[in-house]
Amino acid sequence: MGTPTRKSTSMTLDGAVLEEARRLGINISQTAEGGVIAAIRTKRSDAWRQENAGAIADYNAFVDANGVPLTEFCKF
Template sequence: MTHRTRRSTSMTLDGDVLDEARRLGINISQAAEGGLVSAIRAERARVWKEENAGAIDDYNAFVEANGVLLSRFRKF
């Protein structure tokens, strides 16, 4: 397991949301970190799709015109 450096930060949150999370025993730091990880993954996926849209379009046009490569070997 690799050691990850942890850093402190400050956030401003809706008071009712913060109170409810504390009441439910939710670890605020872990929840915030999990939300950031999800947001990072989603944004990376969006950027990748945007950056590769041309290649994806080209591939789809190729398949449309020529069929799937090696399709004769498919078992389904």
């Protein structure tokens, strides 16, 4: 797997936030990328939960009615 392709972008930040980040030696691009990655993970997780809500509800109803499958084999 090669090096990811980097793309230049523009963003607007509060001036005081930008100055403080620079003063503290924070890498703005790296930090912003990390925040975007976290937001992507959250959105994907939310979408998965929404898409699978029916199956999750069905499984939870099954467990409520029948207990957790294979509990007789658990050692704890």
